[in-house]
Amino acid sequence: MNILQALFFPPDQPGGVSSMVPYTTEKFNKRGWEMELFSLPKRLRGKGTEPVGFTTFDLSRYGENPIIDKYVQTYKDYIWWTKLRIRKKYDLIHAHHPIAALAMKEVFPDTPVIVTIHSSYERELLLNGKIADGGPEQLFLTSIYGELESKLDQILTVSNSFKQYISEFIQDPERVGVIPNGYDEKRFRPISHENEVAQLITVCRLVPAKGLETLLEACAKLKERGHPFVLHIIGDGPSRTELEELARELNLYEEIIFYGYMLHPEEFMPFFDIFVLPSKAEAFGSVFAEAALCLLALVGTNVGGIAEQIENGRNGLLVEPGDAAGLSVALEKVVVDPSYRYQLARAASDKARKSYSLNRVMRQLRSVYERYEQ
Template sequence: MRILQALFFPPEQPGGVSSMVPFMLDRFNKRGWETELFSLPKRVRGKGAEEVRFVTFDWKAYAGNPVVDKYIQTIKDYIWWTKMRIKSSYDIIHAHHPIACLVMKRLFPDTPVLMTVHSSYERELMLNGKIDKNGPEYAFLTSIYRELEEQADQLITVSNSFKQYLSEFVQEPERIGVIPNGFDEKRFRPVHHENQVPQLITVCRLVPAKGLDTLLYACAELKRKGHPFVLHLIGDGPIRPELEALAQEIGIYDDTIFYGYMLHPEDFMPFFDVFVLPSRAEAFGSVFAEAALCGLAVVGTDVGGIAEQIEHGVNGLLVPVDDVQALAVALEKMTSDPMYRYQLARVALDKALNTYSMSRVVRQLRSVYRTYRKES
């Protein structure tokens, strides 16, 4: 069986799709399933010129809006690049981005195309203050889900909560499959260590949706109560200057390290103590599973896929979104009681190994692929 894994941009950094698909491809190939990776280079811009039409709605009603126009042009570019690069046929195409799915079904209508919806672009844009829920961008982007339902042979998503989110925009939500992300266990190894001062770490893009302002205020409260810590922020993004200024303003700049972008944070993540990320929304939250596989105790918000990974007080701690005091209390528990955080970390590691292994993802996908291979 020949399978194409179609991404959006190339996998350049860990986290989410990028941390899963290349390793998944390797597992399939080792089992004799010929699997290839395809994506659109970031340098390809403004090359495509073919007309774009959708079956379920008229996108031209939203034309003239920069977000919409850029999205449509990217579809054209993906068509141009795919036509130029793909010369062979596949038994199954598995797309990991809406644009990849729509283009692949357009160019290969007789090939089963499966689509995994990994995240919500419109929700990210809203939380980052880029679009409004009542605006044309939101209407356009949410209409894409119905188009995906019409075009793809199978829709899959990464958590039950995100399936519920998608159900508002499709006609048959019961047909959406759920396959949580999986991770190559060999990449993540807990390391025994003893830090005199508790080390907190987060790994994410520095954007408003991640709730990092809440984290900084909670850490300031932790310091006010006399609990020492070092906060390590790995990642880059548009609000980095604001976060650095805020850390300075509330008196924790000397306790915080801004690393910027890092290619393989999992290489030294095991030497820290607590992973914390107070996201305002997450379809899955891959980095929580990655942190658990590194042996860290985890603290997250009670939203989306995070709440499906963490059982409060059993394998981590959950707090409400934007609740500085609750987050400060959770961090105080973690930093002041090494045995407590160790116990939570051990349970989190066991769950991650049993639930989020790459072997489990490969088994589930092989079962799905076989179904469509038989039908084709």
Template sequence: MKLLQALFFPPEQPGGVSSMIPYLQERFKAPHWEMELFSLPKRIRSKGSGPVEFQTFDWHEFEESPIVQKYVQTYRDYLWWTRLRLQRSYDLIHAHHPIAGLAMKEVFPETPVIQSIHSSYERELILNGRIEENGLEHRFLTSLYKEMEHKTDRMYTVSRSFRDYLSPYVTQPENIGIIPNGFDEKRFKPVPHENEVAQLVTVCRLVPAKGLDILLQACSELKSRGLNYVLHIIGDGPIRKELEELAQRLGIYDETIFYGYTLHPEEFMPFFDIFVLPSRAEAFGSVFAEAALCSLALVGSEVGGIAEQIVDGSNGLLVPPEDPIRLADALEKVIVDPAYRYELARSGSDYAKNHYSLNRVVHELKKLYLQFDR
């Protein structure tokens, strides 16, 4: 069976999709399986041309928006690159981005296309203050969900909560399946260690949607309570300078280390003690599963896919979003009680291995793919 995994970002980019898809190839071996990966290189810009039409809505109603114009041009570029680079036929295409799925169905109309939706671009833009809810961009991006439902052969997403989010924008939400991301356990190597001072870590893109302002406020509260800790922030993004200035104003800059972007944070994440990320929204939150597999205690906000990964008090701690005091309370519990922290970490690791192993996802995908085997 000839399979194509159609990504948007190159597979070496950080994020949930890239943490799973490149590791699938070694699990889909010949003679029955033949798998390729495809993505749009960063250097491809403004190459595509020609009219773009969608079957379920008229995108020209939104074209005065520069964000919509850029999105449609990226779709043209993906089409151009697909037609240039892919000459062979496939038995099945699995797309992991709306642009990828719509482009593949345009170029290969007779080939079954499975569409997985891993996150919400419009929700990220709203939370990051770049677009308005119900504005042109929001309405354009949410219209794409019904277009994907109309054009592709099967739709999947990564969590129950994200399927609920998609429901108002499609005709038959009950037909959307759920396949959580999976992780290759061999990538994660927990290291026994004893840190005299609790080491907190977060890994994310530095954007408002991740709630790092709330985390810094919570850490300021911890310091006012006389608790010792070090906060390690791994990642980069447009609000890094703003966060560094906030840490200085709150008097916790000495306790906070900004690393910038790191390609493989899982290589040194096991040396920390507590993973914390108070996101304002997450479709799945792959980094929580990755941190659990590194045997870190988890503290996260009770939103989206995070709340589906963490059973509060059993394999991690959940707190309401936008609440630095409740976050500080949760962090204090795992800072002052190493034994409790260890139990949460052990339970979190067991849960992640049982629910989010790559083997489990591969098994589900093989069953799915064989439904299209001619």
């Protein structure tokens, strides 16, 4: 089969879809499948001029709205770029973003198109305070799920919890398949080390949705109880200045290192002891699987795909989002007891290797692809 993997932006950074899709494409090619990658250049803006419409709802009801207009323009840009760059036919197109999926179906109406929805743009905007709950932007973005159901041949997503979320906005939830993300184990190399002071690490975009203010408040409580630690924050984003100021206010600045963006954090992660990320929502939470493969103890929140990866007390610890006191207690358990955190880390690593291997993803994807083989 000749298959096109259609990403949103180029896969130029690690983590989640950005690393998984190129790796699976390479593996499929080595096994004799014909696969290519396609994406929209990040700097391409405002090129698409052809009008677009939706069959399941009326776009005009939303009037002029900056967020909706930007989304629709990106859809137009993707169509323009696809028509400009693609000259051949494919047996199947596997898109990894709603915009990519709808654009591909618009350009290639007779080609089977499937989509994996890896995350929720509207939930990200809500949690980051960019849109209001029940506002026009949320209504528009959730309507896109119905449009995908109407036009595409298959919808996939990365966790059962996210399937349940999508199910509220479509007619037939049973059409949605679940294939969790997978990882090439060779990228993750646990390193034997003994840190005298517990080393905590988090890797994420610095935005409100990741709950890092809760993490800093929890660390302040940990410090008040006399437990030494260092927190390493890898990532950048609009919340960085506020987080740095909060660290100063909480008398934590000496315990925290802000690194900014890092291209390959998985090469750095094995030297630490505990991975912690108190997200307010995650469709899957790829970085938890990556940390587990690096043999770190996991501390996360009881939301979305995180709760599907972590069984509380067995292969990690779960707390409720926004609960700084509960998070500080969970961190204390793994900071003060190296044997316990190693036990959790080993169990997390075992599960990640069994459940999130790249070979498992390839087997599941192959079974999907073969349905469209002519």
